[in-house]
Structures are given as structure tokens and as C-alpha cells.
Amino acid sequence: MSQTNIPYKIYLDENEIPSTWYNVRADMKNKPAPLLNPGTLKPLKADELKPVFCDELIAQELDDTTRDIPIPQEIQDFYKMYRPSPLTHATFLEKALDTPAHIFYKFEGNNTSGSHKLNSAIAQAYYAKKQGLKGVTTETGAGQWGTALSMACAFFGLDCKVFMVKVSYEQKPFRREVMRTYGASVTPSPSETTEIGKKILAAHPGTTGSLGCAISEAVEVATHSEGYRYVLGSVLNQVLLHQSVIGLETQAACRKYGIKPDIIIGCAGGGSNLGGLISPFMGEKLRGEADYHFIAVEPASCPSFTRGRFAYDFCDTGMVCPMAKMYTLGHDFIPSANHAGGLRYHGMSPILSQLYHDGLMEARSVEQTSVFKAAEQFARTEGILPAPESSHAIRVAIDEALKCRETGEEKTIVFGLTGTGYFDMTAYQSYNDGTMTDTIPTDEDLAKGFASLPDVKL
Amino acid sequence: MSQTNIPYKIYLDENEIPSTWYNVRADMKNKPAPLLNPGTLKPLKADELKPVFCDELIAQELDDTTRDIPIPQEIQDFYKMYRPSPLTHATFLEKALDTPAHIFYKFEGNNTSGSHKLNSAIAQAYYAKKQGLKGVTTETGAGQWGTALSMACAFFGLDCKVFMVKVSYEQKPFRREVMRTYGASVTPSPSETTEIGKKILAAHPGTTGSLGCAISEAVEVATHSEGYRYVLGSVLNQVLLHQSVIGLETQAACRKYGIKPDIIIGCAGGGSNLGGLISPFMGEKLRGEADYHFIAVEPASCPSFTRGRFAYDFCDTGMVCPMAKMYTLGHDFIPSANHAGGLRYHGMSPILSQLYHDGLMEARSVEQTSVFKAAEQFARTEGILPAPESSHAIRVAIDEALKCRETGEEKTIVFGLTGTGYFDMTAYQSYNDGTMTDTIPTDEDLAKGFASLPDVKL
Numbered sequence: 073m074s075q076t077n078i079p080y081k082i083y084l085d086e087n088e089i090p091s092t093w094y095n096v097r098a099d100m101k102n103k104p105a106p107l108l109n110p111g112t113l114k115p116l117k118a119d120e121l122k123p124v125f126c127d128e129l130i131a132q133e134l135d136d137t138t139r140d141i142p143i144p145q146e147i148q149d150f151y152k153m154y155r156p157s158p159l160t161h162a163t164f165l166e167k168a169l170d171t172p173a174h175i176f177y178k179f180e181g182n183n184t185s186g187s188h189k190l191n192s193a194i195a196q197a198y199y200a201k202k203q204g205l206k207g208v209t210t211e212t213g214a215g216q217w218g219t220a221l222s223m224a225c226a227f228f229g230l231d232c233k234v235f236m237v238k239v240s241y242e243q244k245p246f247r248r249e250v251m252r253t254y255g256a257s258v259t260p261s262p263s264e265t266t267e268i269g270k271k272i273l274a275a276h277p278g279t280t281g282s283l284g285c286a287i288s289e290a291v292e293v294a295t296h297s298e299g300y301r302y303v304l305g306s307v308l309n310q311v312l313l314h315q316s317v318i319g320l321e322t323q324a325a326c327r328k329y330g331i332k333p334d335i336i337i338g339c340a341g342g343g344s345n346l347g348g349l350i351s352p353f354m355g356e357k358l359r360g361e362a363d364y365h366f367i368a369v370e371p372a373s374c375p376s377f378t379r380g381r382f383a384y385d386f387c388d389t390g391m392v393c394p395m396a397k398m399y400t401l402g403h404d405f406i407p408s409a410n411h412a413g414g415l416r417y418h419g420m421s422p423i424l425s426q427l428y429h430d431g432l433m434e435a436r437s438v439e440q441t442s443v444f445k446a447a448e449q450f451a452r453t454e455g456i457l458p459a460p461e462s463s464h465a466i467r468v469a470i471d472e473a474l475k476c477r478e479t480g481e482e483k484t485i486v487f488g489l490t491g492t493g494y495f496d497m498t499a500y501q502s503y504n505d506g507t508m509t510d511t512i513p514t515d516e517d518l519a520k521g522f523a524s525l526p527d528v529k530l
Numbered sequence: 531m532s533q534t535n536i537p538y539k540i541y542l543d544e545n546e547i548p549s550t551w552y553n554v555r556a557d558m559k560n561k562p563a564p565l566l567n568p569g570t571l572k573p574l575k576a577d578e579l580k581p582v583f584c585d586e587l588i589a590q591e592l593d594d595t596t597r598d599i600p601i602p603q604e605i606q607d608f609y610k611m612y613r614p615s616p617l618t619h620a621t622f623l624e625k626a627l628d629t630p631a632h633i634f635y636k637f638e639g640n641n642t643s644g645s646h647k648l649n650s651a652i653a654q655a656y657y658a659k660k661q662g663l664k665g666v667t668t669e670t671g672a673g674q675w676g677t678a679l680s681m682a683c684a685f686f687g688l689d690c691k692v693f694m695v696k697v698s699y700e701q702k703p704f705r706r707e708v709m710r711t712y713g714a715s716v717t718p719s720p721s722e723t724t725e726i727g728k729k730i731l732a733a734h735p736g737t738t739g740s741l742g743c744a745i746s747e748a749v750e751v752a753t754h755s756e757g758y759r760y761v762l763g764s765v766l767n768q769v770l771l772h773q774s775v776i777g778l779e780t781q782a783a784c785r786k787y788g789i790k791p792d793i794i795i796g797c798a799g800g801g802s803n804l805g806g807l808i809s810p811f812m813g814e815k816l817r818g819e820a821d822y823h824f825i826a827v828e829p830a831s832c833p834s835f836t837r838g839r840f841a842y843d844f845c846d847t848g849m850v851c852p853m854a855k856m857y858t859l860g861h862d863f864i865p866s867a868n869h870a871g872g873l874r875y876h877g878m879s880p881i882l883s884q885l886y887h888d889g890l891m892e893a894r895s896v897e898q899t900s901v902f903k904a905a906e907q908f909a910r911t912e913g914i915l916p917a918p919e920s921s922h923a924i925r926v927a928i929d930e931a932l933k934c935r936e937t938g939e940e941k942t943i944v945f946g947l948t949g950t951g952y953f954d955m956t957a958y959q960s961y962n963d964g965t966m967t968d969t970i971p972t973d974e975d976l977a978k979g980f981a982s983l984p985d986v987k988l
Contacts, residue, residue, distance in 0.1 A: 497704040
């Protein structure tokens with residue numbers, strides 16, 4: 073790699089923000105399997121999805137042939153608020169590691185949502201507005217996606233109803249207040265405002281909620297309210313499409329400065345960040361133009377890629393959503409409560425699942441204390457306090473750089489830094505106090521999750 | 531103003547980061563009055579300050595003639611991590627206000643300390659390291675300065691001892707954990723670790739502490755520990771010098787794109803941000819090269835400029851620090867507890883005090899509910915959730931832009947956006963809940979503060 077004239081932070085010009093998203097499905101020989109209607113077990117058609125999702129987003133969800141999809145001008149204008157995001161040359165980290173490797177990270181945390189989630193939130197809000205809808209509903213756990221969506225809705229003057237898992241609503245009030253500042257209504261889930269919420273409360277008085285339950289409430293409100301639709305921040309094909317803006321900018325910055333990545337690393341929960349970052353590079357690989365070593369990093373406590381099954385499963389715990397073919401631990405699988413680092417989803421993006429199944433990328437799982445150790449080292453050398461999710465990618469980037477120190481190889485490593493950890497200080501505290509523990513599910517734990525897999529033979 | 535080709539966010543190139551700080555005192559006809567030794571009432575000499583402050587910082591504190599002071603390369607390298615900071619053209623806010631005014635803001639919040647404080651923290655840590663010291667001590671209230679200093683110390687491998695006002699230590703644990711992640715030791719003040727702390731605890735059992743007490747403890751530890759010095763994040767001349775990097779970048783961006791500010795606005799607590807932002811522009815004004823309308827914005831609950839006296843006073847409540855001539859409410863003045871928005875200091879930078887006294891700038895006070903209203907509008911239109919402190923400047927920027935709507939004037943308004951409000955969500959919550967109140971001290975309240983002014987006639 074020629075390192076001449078590479079600044080510490082590469083900021084593309086405003087006019088270099090991509091004007092199209094990249095749809096990796098167009099270049100995949102083996103397309104991701106279609107979503108299934110859980111009743112008929114037949115591929116879902118656009119019309120069946122219309123009561124739940126916005127029309128234009130359904131079209132994007134189902135389109136596996138159009139390679140480049142134009143980004144509407146209004147979304148490009150919004151992107152200017154916080155994009156292009158910097159591709160940073162981690163020279164301080166390289167020095168601390170004493171490695172011949174060249175490390176770069178694409179930082180998506182310089183916006184108030186604190187993560188890359190805004191890239192898709194603004195797109196989904198735009199299409200809802202364009203369709204003339206009044207508002208959207210969604211669920212949120214710790215609140216990153218809900219925050220991003222509330223910012224996007226405030227921008228377009230859309231109503232935003234967020235169902236927030238009750239335990240987070242009560243114990244993590246800060247993101248809740250960010251959402252309220254952006255005008256969103258935030259309801260602790262389960263709530264008395266929906267039929268499903270009432271049922272759950274009756275069956276489980278005092279429950280602190282779950283993401284699965286919050287999804288069910290959000291979908292119920294969307295389908296029962298005039299002018300509302302449901303939106304989702306990960307897993308779906310449309311989300312990976314919008315998030316391709318991350319990879320496209322990374323690709324453009326690399327080309328501009330002659331950076332040739334050998335390894336590209338991203339953390340993987342539902343796959344929105346990893347998919348967005350690697351898509352355009354994967355396209356090069358699929359078309360035979362270049363080769364890259366892709367590494368998905370997941371928590372050892374929720375190891376969908378590394379220990380899951382490639383099978384049809386429900387996207388949500390409550391089984392109200394369609395079924396997707398993906399790497400999954402079973403929709404009943406819930407990671408241990410002591411797992412602090414996000415990335416708690418039982419399944420994985422169908423696109424990434426197919427690519428992994430086809431041997432086009434590697435996956436690794438890491439334990440959380442080693443993740444926070446990497447986070448601490450990164451914070452102290454590069455100045456940014458990373459989100460626990462992002463720190464999974466940092467862990468493996470450091471591991472790979474240390475391997476280069478052993479072998480003397482000058483590999484170029486690019487990883488995605490999805491966001492900041494300012495709302496995750498409780499987890500950092502347990503690390504600082506030395507009380508953080510790791511949990512790896514036993515084979516018996518996994519067997520329970522797999523038992524919830526639906527019996528779908530196609 | 532010619533608006534052609536001005537991007538939404540102006541990022542200077544890395545090589546346009548200033549290589550010298552600007553010392554506005556060199557251009558002031560009336561220099562700020564010297565610090566006094568409270569015992570002798572004579573101007574403090576460098577030697578008297580050496581047990582407390584680093585040698586090089588003392589030289590900077592006392593130098594009122596050198597206009598440009600070189601920024602050491604190590605500090606310039608660190609600045610690259612988060613500088614140049616963007617000067618953003620607030621087109622979304624302009625549109626929402628329907629104003630012919632052109633609004634720009636210099637955003638200093640895109641770093642983990644969340645504010646501009648890092649600009650001086652890294653300089654002070656550098657000089658401590660260069661002097662061969664082991665570490666530094668300081669106090670912090672809500673924690674912005676302590677966070678910045680802990681980041682800077684981690685970078686240079688210096689020990690960092692922070693005394694954090696006990697009520698903040700307990701009720702605002704998140705910034706405390708950020709500091710710990712950067713390796714700082716954080717002690718709730720008053721503590722049993724110092725003589726002054728023990729005395730205060732004996733006299734006031736159960737006290738939740740104050741900034742004045744934390745300063746006293748930090749100074750005691752610095753002066754009683756081999757290889758330690760005390761550092762401070764505002765008020766001092768050296769701090770304004772380091773913060774001039776804000777104004778220099780703003781000036782360079784304005785020149786590059788032909789932006790000619792009419793009004794320059796900053797919030798004012800101790801003056802570090804305001805002084806840093808306006809210094810280079812004030813220099814132009816002092817040298818007769820250009821004219822600008824400067825506005826300092828302070829909270830109505832702590833109105834040092836607008837209702838204070840220009841007099842010698844102690845810099846701290848505990849009277850262990852030198853006396854400075856400044857606009858002050860008296861060192862015994864404590865703003866009402868319901869004032870959420872920071873900027874709680876009883877005094878003001880001596881440099882800014884002199885400039886204000888000489889009629890070179892305006893000052894305005896604003897009430898906190900109107901400040902949070904401006905913050906909300908800004909967050910929803912420009913996408914950044916601002917710190918309450920910064921929002922004081924937003925309030926007046928919006929007021930001035932609305933005046934332009936009345937008059938049709940196309941004024942160019944530049945304001946300083948010092949930081950983000952992610953650790954201030956409790957204050958936002960009280961605004962969101964409609965329970966926020968305003969407090970304006972009565973003349974009797976102020977009289978009590980003024981009664982604590984020392985009797986210094988020079």
C-alpha cells in the first residue's frame with residue numbers, strides 16, 4: 073500500500089456522497105431465499121406486505137436484480153448533515169500495537185443517533201412521507217434505532233411511535249429522552265395500548281418486556297391505524313441496501329488514496345452495518361474484479377453465524393413477522409442477561425446468511441471482556457469511546473494487526489466503527505470495576521433455541 | 531455575502547489546522563489586570579505560581595505581548611484526531627426560521643469529551659509531560675473538563691487525579707465512567723484523602739460538595755505530591771490562548787469561502803469557548819481591520835457580565851486561588867439549584883472582562899426554558915442534540931435571525947456550538963416533561979454575593 077499523502081481522517085467532498093445505493097443481490101449468483109408467508113409457506117408477494125410496510129420499501133425489499141438504486145435528493149440532502157463520514161487511518165493504534173499492518177476505520181458515530189442506523193431511518197421515513205402517511209411505528213431495545221428513526225421523522229414532520237422494551241425504558245432513560253426531544257412518543261412495552269400488550273400483561277404480570285413483544289405491539293399499531301406503517305432497522309434487504317452508503321463511501325475513499333484493503337471487518341447483530349460496509353466490496357469479489365477477506369464478528373453469547381443453523385425461521389420472537397431463511401439460533405433463543413454488548417438478535421440478514429453459506433466470508437465469535445479490553449485500548453489511543461457493538465470489530469482488527477506483527481506482513485485492515493458508547497457507560501462501569509463476566513451458551517442452551525425452529529421443507 | 535459553492539459543512543484540510551495560537555492580549559490597548567497574591571495584594575510572579583502550575587503554562591499565563599505562540603507538533607498531531615472541526619452552514623435552521631440571515635456554527639462536539647475542552651486539556655497535559663511531571667490534578671463539576679483531561683493524560687501516559695463534586699459523582703455516573711475508562715482516578719469531593727476535605731466533612735457532615743471545595747482539594751494534592759501540578763479548564767488566560775484554535779479555524783474557513791460575519795455569538799461561563807471563538811476576530815477589530823458585533827450569552831440565573839461588578843475577586847469559592855480582576859457576582863454566589871444549563875461560574879475570564887468593560891462586545895442573559903426551546907428546535911432541524919451550555923448561543927442566534935426576518939436584513943451570524951448534550955438528558959427530561967423552571971436572582975440575592983467581594987483598592 074502506498075501511504076503517501078493519506079490524511080489521518082479522509083473526508084470525501086460533499087459532492088462525493090453516493091447518489092445511488094448498491095444492491096448486492098444483483099451480483100449474487102445464489103440469491104437470498106424469499107420471505108415466506110408463515111400461513112401458506114409460500115413466498116410473500118408485495119400485496120401481502122402492503123398493510124405492514126411502505127410501498128416503495130416493499131419494492132426495494134423484493135428487488136434482487138437492480139444493481140444501482142437512485143438515492144432521492146431529499147435523502148442526499150439529509151445525508152449532508154453527517155456524511156460523508158470519515159475513513160480514519162488509525163495511526164495511533166498502529167503505533168500502540170507496534171504492527172506493520174495499516175488499519176483504517178469507517179466511523180459512523182458522528183451524529184446524534186450515535187450510530188449508522190440513521191442511514192436507513194431517513195430513507196424509510198422519506199418513503200413513508202412520500203406515500204402520504206401520517207407516521208410510522210417501530211420497536212427499540214437500548215434505543216439506537218428508535219433515536220435514529222425519531223430524528224428522521226422530526227425532519228420530515230412524521231409522527232413516530234416507538235415501543236421500547238420496558239426494562240430499557242425504565243433503566244436507560246437517556247435515549248428515551250433523546251427520542252422525546254425529537255418529538256417521538258415512546259411507550260414502554262408491553263403496554264395497555266395494544267391487544268397483544270394487554271394479553272401479555274395478563275399472562276405475565278410484571279414482565280419487563282422483550283424485543284419480540286415490542287415488535288408485535290408496533291406491528292399491531294401500524295396495521296390498525298389509518299396512515300401508519302411499521303419500519304425496522306436491521307435484517308431486511310432494504311436496510312442493507314440503504315446501509316450500502318457506508319461501503320460506497322469507504323470504497324471511494326480507498327480508491328481516492330490508493331488504499332487496497334486485504335481484510336474488511338464488521339460486527340454482526342442483524343447485519344445492517346456489516347452488510348452495508350462490505351456490500352460494494354463483495355460486489356467486486358462476486359464479479360471477479362478483486363478479492364477481499366471479509367470477517368463478521370459476533371458475540372460468543374449470541375453466535376448465529378458460528379453456531380447457528382441455516383434455516384427458515386421467524387424474524388421475531390412473537391411469530392407475527394414473516395419467515396426468513398437465515399443463520400439462526402431459533403426465535404426462542406435469548407442471550408444471557410449478562411451480555412452487555414448489543415448484537416442480541418437470534419437471526420441474521422438473509423443476504424449475509426447466503427453469502428456466508430456460499431463461503432464468501434468468514435465469521436468469528438468473541439467474548440465480551442476481550443471486547444471491552446479492545447474498546448479501552450482503542451479509546452485511549454484513538455480518542456473515541458466506541459459502542460460495545462462496534463468494539464467487536466475492533467477486537468478482531470487488533471487481533472489481525474497483532475498477527476501481522478508476528479508475521480511481518482503489511483496487511484491493510486479496514487473495519488467499521490458503527491458508533492459511540494456514550495449511552496453504554498453501565499457496561500463500561502462493570503468492565504472498569506472488574507465485575508464483567510462472559511457467557512457462552514452450552515450445546516443444551518442452543519438445542520432449546522433450535523427446538524423453536526419451524527418445520528419448513530422447501 | 532456570496533453564498534456560491536459554500537458546502538453545508540466546511541471542513542478545512544488537515545494541513546490548515548493552525549500551527550500557532552493567537553494571543554489576543556498582544557493586541558489589547560488595555561491589558562487585563564494581573565492576578566494578585568491574596569496575601570500581599572501584589573501581582574503574582576512566575577515563581578509564586580510554580581508550585582501550582584506547570585512552568586510553560588505560567589509563561590503563557592503571564593505573556594501579554596507575544597501575538598502568535600507556536601503549537602508544539604505533538605499537540606498538532608493530537609488535534610488531527612478531531613480537528614479541524616466543521617463550520618456548518620445551518621441551512622435547515624434558516625429554512626425553518628424563514629429568515630434571510632445566513633447562519634453558521636462552529637461545532638466542537640465531535641470528540642469523546644463532547645466539547646471544546648479538549649483543545650486546552652491536551653495542551654496542558656503536553657506541557658506537564660514535557661516538564662517531566664508524573665501527573666496532574668483538577669476538579670470537575672458535571673464532568674466535561676475532567677473527561678477531556680483524562681483523554682489528554684491517557685494520550686501522554688500521565689496520571690490524572692480528578693476531584694468530582696460528590697453530587698455529580700453519585701447522580702451523574704456516566705461521565706465518571708468515561709474518565710475511568712481513560713484511566714483517571716476519580717474521587718468524590720469532599721473526600722477523606724485531603725486535609726481540606728477532612729475539615730469540610732467535619733464541619734458539614736453529609737455535604738454533597740461544591741466546585742470550590744473540589745478546587746481546594748485538587749490544589750492541595752498538586753502542591754503536596756512530588757511531580758504533580760494543578761490544571762484548570764477555563765477562566766485563565768492560557769486557556770483562552772489554547773482555545774483560540776476555534777476562532778482561527780473559523781476565520782480561515784470564512785476567508786476560504788468569502789463569508790463575512792456580522793454577528794459572532796458564544797455562550798459564556800468562565801469564557802473559554804467565547805474567548806477562543808472571538809479572539810482572532812477581536813484582534814481584527816482591535817487592529818482596526820474589520821468590525822464585528824460580538825455577543826456573549828449567559829444564563830439569567832448566573833449573570834456575571836450583565837449584572838456583576840468589574841472588580842478583583844477570588845477565582846474560587848474556597849479562596850485558595852489567586853485573585854483576578856473580572857466581572858463577578860462574588861465568590862460566594864451560587865446559582866439556583868434548578869439551573870440546569872451549566873455556566874455556573876461566579877466570575878469571568880479577565881481578558882473578556884476587560885474587553886467587555888472597554889465596550890468591545892455586548893452581553894445578554896437568557897432564561898433556561900427559552901434556551902431549551904431553542905435547543906429542541908435546533909436538534910430537530912440541524913440533527914445535533916446540543917449541550918445546554920451551547921444552547922444559550924443558539925437562543926440568541928435564533929433571536930437575531932428572527933430580527934432579520936422582520937427587517938429583511940441578510941446578516942451573517944456565526945455562533946459557537948461548544949458541545950453535545952448526551953450527558954444532560956436529565957435536564958432535557960425536565961424540559962420535555964414541562965417541569966423546567968427559571969430562576970432569576972433578586973437584587974437581594976446578588977447583594978449577598980457582592981458582600982463576599984474582597985476589599986481591594988489599587
